[in-house]
Amino acid sequence: MPAANDQIKNGSGDRISEAEHTVMEALWERSPLTALEICKEVCSRRDWSLATVKTLLSRLVAKNAVATEPDGRRFLYTPLLEKSDYTGAESRRLVDRLFGGRAAPLFAQLAEAEALTEADLNEMEALLKELRK
Amino acid sequence: MPAANDQIKNGSGDRISEAEHTVMEALWERSPLTALEICKEVCSRRDWSLATVKTLLSRLVAKNAVATEPDGRRFLYTPLLEKSDYTGAESRRLVDRLFGGRAAPLFAQLAEAEALTEADLNEMEALLKELRK
DNA sequence: GCGTTCAGTTTACATCTGTAGTCATAGCAT
DNA sequence: ATGCTATGACTACAGATGTAAACTGAACGC
Numbered sequence: 001m002p003a004a005n006d007q008i009k010n011g012s013g014d015r016i017s018e019a020e021h022t023v024m025e026a027l028w029e030r031s032p033l034t035a036l037e038i039c040k041e042v043c044s045r046r047d048w049s050l051a052t053v054k055t056l057l058s059r060l061v062a063k064n065a066v067a068t069e070p071d072g073r074r075f076l077y078t079p080l081l082e083k084s085d086y087t088g089a090e091s092r093r094l095v096d097r098l099f100g101g102r103a104a105p106l107f108a109q110l111a112e113a114e115a116l117t118e119a120d121l122n123e124m125e126a127l128l129k130e131l132r133k
Numbered sequence: 134m135p136a137a138n139d140q141i142k143n144g145s146g147d148r149i150s151e152a153e154h155t156v157m158e159a160l161w162e163r164s165p166l167t168a169l170e171i172c173k174e175v176c177s178r179r180d181w182s183l184a185t186v187k188t189l190l191s192r193l194v195a196k197n198a199v200a201t202e203p204d205g206r207r208f209l210y211t212p213l214l215e216k217s218d219y220t221g222a223e224s225r226r227l228v229d230r231l232f233g234g235r236a237a238p239l240f241a242q243l244a245e246a247e248a249l250t251e252a253d254l255n256e257m258e259a260l261l262k263e264l265r266k
Numbered sequence: 267g268c269g270t271t272c273a274g275t276t277t278a279c280a281t282c283t284g285t286a287g288t289c290a291t292a293g294c295a296t
Numbered sequence: 297a298t299g300c301t302a303t304g305a306c307t308a309c310a311g312a313t314g315t316a317a318a319c320t321g322a323a324c325g326c
Binding site: 084107117121127128131 | 151154217219220221223224225227228230231232234235236237238239240241242243244245246248249250252253254256257258260261264265
Binding site for chain 2: 317
């Protein structure tokens, strides 16, 4: 195989931490945004200062998870990492780590913890039917 | 309410880290075990030294996740935190954090990532039927 | 009894994370 | 032109985590 693909998978090198994920959520919701705008979205909810958001943004840029585009003196931030890629990878990690890669036990677990709503059941039923087509 | 219950929930105070979880797995598999026995189980798989296992065990004891019982000069370790409690809490955390507490999108995600085996589908179908009884 | 050895305890240390303050600088207003 | 101000970059720092070596005390062999 060519050596070219020891590039880290899917464009994002490192893992996104929990705090960083909060920032990503804001950007997935709407983008591009400035640091201040992001702060407006998340600072109160998480009780953060603007400085914190700035730090998290730098780290996300370093991790190649968001792109910057200059806009006058400031930056506009856009997500590079896609939400579904992130949630997919995280979900998978959990299933692998806790349930040996099997999804059914996870489902059982959530059922036991009463974490499944009626709506969940309906949607999952539909999904199952769909997958079985 | 009496002040007695500001004891941290469910007996386990702090979170269990990923490395610590590996040790817990060994103990959930079979217990009680000595540190050396645990190392036999996990050291090669994770490329750890015995010292590392010892450290993780101390931390788990500090976190009240495992109990020690003296056995001559050494200790026998037994899990205090139950596996289902751990997997339940972790699963829930993920669902809350990534999918706003809804389980259905998680399964959609796993389906999309082709992380659902035929067996998973069967089991989940059965479970759904059961929950719907 | 006395040293060797084994096993838990202490200490170590680099990295990651959460959280934020300080610095420098480029525009903007006057 | 010049100082104010907004904004990214750099610095800080405590706590968690991963990983492990050094220390210490007790049990076991002889």
